[in-house]
Amino acid sequence: MKAVNGQRLIEKFESWSPKSLAVEGDNVGLQIGTLNKPIKKVLVTLDVLEDVVDEAIEQEVDMIIAHHPILFKPLKTLDVSTPYGRMVEKLIKHDVTVYAAHTNLDIAQGGVNDLMAEALGLANTEVLVETTTDPLKKLVVFVPEEQAAEVREAIGNAGAGFIGDYSHCTFNTQGTGTFKPGDATNPFIGEQGEMTFVSEVKLESVFPASKQKQVLKAMEKAHPYEEVAYDVYAMDQPGETKGLGRIGKLAAEETLEAFVERVKAAFSVDHLRVVGDLQRPIRKVAVLGGTGNKYMRHAIRKGADVYVTGDVDYHIAHDAQMDGLAIADPGHNVEKVMKEGVKKKIEAQLQEEGYNGTAVIVSTVHTDPFTFV
Structure with missing residues (x-):
C-alpha cells in the first residue's frame, strides 16, 4: 500500500485550489504541523473544533483539510488550559497536521460556490464577484x-x-x-x-x-x-475571470416558496430566513457561500431574482427588499457541501497517481453553532 507524502498531497490539491486565489489577508495553507510526512488518512471538515479534533484522533487521522482556518490572527499566547489552547495541544501531541483552504476554495473551479450552485440545480453559471483574471x-x-x-x-x-x-x-x-x-x-x-x-x-x-x-x-x-x-x-x-459566488438559472421558473424548499433540501436545513414575497417568480439565482452581506449589490447588478447566502444583516435585508431582490439565508454552515466535494476531488487525484494507501474521510461532527427552537 502506497501512502502519499503530505507535500505531494497539497501540491495536487493546490493544482486546482491554489493559495494565490485567496483574497488579501486570508490565512490559508498550512496551519499546524508538518506536510513532510506520509499521510495515511485525511479528514475533510468545514470547521476545526475540539470535537472534530477528537474525531480525528479517534480515527487515527494524519491530516485535517478544513475550509475555515483555525488560525485567523497571529497568536500572542497559547494557554493550553483554555478550550482553544487545549485543542491546539491535542493536534500537536497527536501529530495531526491542519491545512486550511478558505477563500481560495470559494473561488476555485469545483470549489464551494460551484458545489452550492450545483446543489441548487443552476445552469450556465458565471462568477458573481470578480476578484482576479488569470492571464x-x-x-x-x-x-x-x-x-x-x-x-x-x-x-x-x-x-x-x-x-x-x-x-x-x-x-x-x-x-x-x-x-x-x-x-x-x-x-x-x-x-x-x-x-x-x-x-x-x-x-x-x-x-x-x-x-x-x-x-x-x-x-x-x-x-x-x-x-x-x-x-x-x-x-x-484576457484569461479566465475568477471570483466569489456564482450566478445562474434554474431549468424552469418557480415561486420563491418552492425555491425555498429547494434550498432546504439541497443543504439539509430545516429552516431558513427569507426576504421577499413567497409567490414571486424565481429564475435567476445568485449564490455565495459564507457571509455575503457586502456582495448583495453584485447580485442586483447582475439581475438575480434571489440571493442565497448566509449571515444576512438586518439592514442589508431592508436594502434588498427595497431593491426587489429576494433573499434565502440558510446560514453559514451550508458550506459543509465542500466536505464531500473535496473528498471526491482528492480521492480522484490519489487514484490517478496510484496512492492506494491513503484514505479520505469526511467529518461527521455537526459544527453549526445555531439551533432553531
Missing part, C-alpha cells in the same frame, strides 16, 4: 517527432491547451532541429562533438499563468532531451 501564456517547445504525442499529452493533462470546452489544444509544425552535443553531455540523439539534424515538431499551446509551474514540470518530465528548447510568451488575450 494567458503560450508555450512553444521543440520535440522529436517520435516523442511529440507523449509531450503533447503531458502538457494537456497539466492544464495547457484548454480553450472553452476543448482540451489538449495545440498547433504542430514540422521542421529540422540542429545541435552539437558537448563533451560533458549524454545526448538522447546524436554523438558528442558532431552536428546533429533531427526531425522535430514545434508544439504550441496556451495555458493559464497560474499553471505555468506544473505545465513546465510535466513538459520536462515527458521530454527526452537533456536540455529542452522551449519559449514562454505572455499573451494579450
Whole structure:
C-alpha cells in the first residue's frame, strides 16, 4: 500500500485550489504541523473544533483539510488550559497536521460556490464577484517527432491547451532541429562533438499563468532531451475571470416558496430566513457561500431574482427588499457541501497517481453553532 507524502498531497490539491486565489489577508495553507510526512488518512471538515479534533484522533487521522482556518490572527499566547489552547495541544501531541483552504476554495473551479450552485440545480453559471483574471501564456517547445504525442499529452493533462470546452489544444509544425552535443553531455540523439539534424515538431499551446509551474514540470518530465528548447510568451488575450459566488438559472421558473424548499433540501436545513414575497417568480439565482452581506449589490447588478447566502444583516435585508431582490439565508454552515466535494476531488487525484494507501474521510461532527427552537 502506497501512502502519499503530505507535500505531494497539497501540491495536487493546490493544482486546482491554489493559495494565490485567496483574497488579501486570508490565512490559508498550512496551519499546524508538518506536510513532510506520509499521510495515511485525511479528514475533510468545514470547521476545526475540539470535537472534530477528537474525531480525528479517534480515527487515527494524519491530516485535517478544513475550509475555515483555525488560525485567523497571529497568536500572542497559547494557554493550553483554555478550550482553544487545549485543542491546539491535542493536534500537536497527536501529530495531526491542519491545512486550511478558505477563500481560495470559494473561488476555485469545483470549489464551494460551484458545489452550492450545483446543489441548487443552476445552469450556465458565471462568477458573481470578480476578484482576479488569470492571464494567458503560450508555450512553444521543440520535440522529436517520435516523442511529440507523449509531450503533447503531458502538457494537456497539466492544464495547457484548454480553450472553452476543448482540451489538449495545440498547433504542430514540422521542421529540422540542429545541435552539437558537448563533451560533458549524454545526448538522447546524436554523438558528442558532431552536428546533429533531427526531425522535430514545434508544439504550441496556451495555458493559464497560474499553471505555468506544473505545465513546465510535466513538459520536462515527458521530454527526452537533456536540455529542452522551449519559449514562454505572455499573451494579450484576457484569461479566465475568477471570483466569489456564482450566478445562474434554474431549468424552469418557480415561486420563491418552492425555491425555498429547494434550498432546504439541497443543504439539509430545516429552516431558513427569507426576504421577499413567497409567490414571486424565481429564475435567476445568485449564490455565495459564507457571509455575503457586502456582495448583495453584485447580485442586483447582475439581475438575480434571489440571493442565497448566509449571515444576512438586518439592514442589508431592508436594502434588498427595497431593491426587489429576494433573499434565502440558510446560514453559514451550508458550506459543509465542500466536505464531500473535496473528498471526491482528492480521492480522484490519489487514484490517478496510484496512492492506494491513503484514505479520505469526511467529518461527521455537526459544527453549526445555531439551533432553531
